Amino acid sequence: MSEQLALPVQPRSPVLELRDALEADWPHILAARERAARMYERVQILSYPFVPRDTSLVLFGSLARAEFTHGSDVDWTLLVDGPADPDHWDLTQRLRSKFTAARIKPPSPGGPFGRLTFSHDLIHRIGGDNDTNQNTTQRLLLLLESRPTSNRDAYDRVIANVLTRYVEEDLLGPAESPFRVPRFLLNDFARYWRTMAVDFAHKRRERQADQWAVRTTKLRFSRKLLHTAGLLSCFLCREAFKEEKSVARFHDAKLVVDYLARLLGTTPLDIVARVVLDYFGKDSGAANRLFGAYDSFLGLLDDEDKRERLKNLSPGDADSDPLYREASALGKAFQDALGEIFFSEPLRDFTIRYGVF
Known part of the structure; x- marks a missing residue:
């Protein structure tokens, strides 16, 4: 893995701190975390050459929660925070083909994953008739169980803007x-x-x-x-x-x-x-x-x-x-x-x- 793609050093996990404090044994939690780290690195290596600066490849589900088990899907979306570009669609097809060739289990068909997601609706359509079930799902899962791969600039902007929408309403x-x-x-x-x-x-x-x-x-x-x-x-x-x-x-x-x-x-x-x-x-x-x-x-x-x-x-x-x-x-x-x-x-x-x- 190149120096650019080196995984950041993470602080000690609260789960590990709690396990040690309780003198507990949670082998499946730890195994799932190790398996998630390996899969995350695979996805990162496969996707790194294809993701442009105005997008982030974002992972969801058990992989993002670090609960990856045998048989888990790899749920992902290409998050776009910028002008729409026809190349974005082509990029999702290339990513899908790349993951399939690597025998990475795809997201369930018909769901919100394995496709493009645009930041506009996530930020501006919170509540009301235009906040569809799918939009709500994508927005809340982005907050609760998501993890970006190597290019996280677009991801960080969208997270900050979504949270700003929520927080500023409470500070009025x-x-x-x-x-x-x-x-x-x-x-x-x-x-x-x-x-x-x-x-x-x-x-x-x-x-x-x-x-x-x-x-x-x-x-x-x-x-x-x-x-x-x-x-x-x-x-x-x-x-x-x-x-x-x-x-x-x-x-x-x-x-x-x-x-x-x-x-x-x-x-x-x-x-x-x-x-x-x-x-x-x-x-x-x-x-x-x-x-x-x-x-x-x-x-x-x-x-x-x-x-x-x-x-x-x-x-x-x-x-x-x-x-x-x-x-x-x-x-x-x-x-x-x-x-x-x-x-x-x-x-x-x-x-x-x-x-x-």
Whole structure:
């Protein structure tokens, strides 16, 4: 790999810090992270010669979350932040061909990935009739689970501009009012979680229960984790700024945007681990159960036989299927641990005030 493409040195992951603090063993989480790092490097090498300066190749899904298992898709989009150019379409075709030749599993057909995404709608169409389901999905996943490859200039601009739209709406009130949480952003995180849940029911009916057990399990874990990370990002933002003495700092949108961009630039699991480390400590039994359940979930997905069995399981056979019962029990353990964390201090008041009402 050339010097230009050298991967940046990352600070120690909060997940690893938490694992050591709890003296826990999460082999599937660590294996998925190592596998994601290797795949990220492959994609980076393959795509580097083709990506122009006004674009960024952005990765999503399990690869961006560093939860890459055997059988994972590589979800990507070519993000354009500049004038439209006919060459952009040709570039997506070249990237697709390059990945196919390298035997990289493509995104699911008909979804929002494996194509062009233009920054204009992501930034300017937040809410209202023009904010389509696909636009909402692309925007929120860009914030919650994305990672750029070698050329990140366009990506960084779009992230900053999207976050600025959210934050500036919350700073329109009186200058003497203290900044509390990025409520506009929090509400969109909540809306997206509910949209995912509703779309799950729609797809189950439309696809006649095809792969419903895998989708159900993912909804209980990785999809719920996205919402969790979004809520906790807003909580951490409140905590980071509440001690400031200068009201002007509360109303400095750039400070808030920069903070959120750095925070959301980590993975969802790292955001959860950061909150546990800073506010609950190593004595948090809920954290061990939460990460233990998530580790088992990744282990289940990484087992090709188990994943295939869940893919082919019919709803009528679910109650008597040991594997599905195991997945359901893990989902309940994950949910119970989340509930314990969110309804314990210091998150309890935040959860009731902002997460419920």
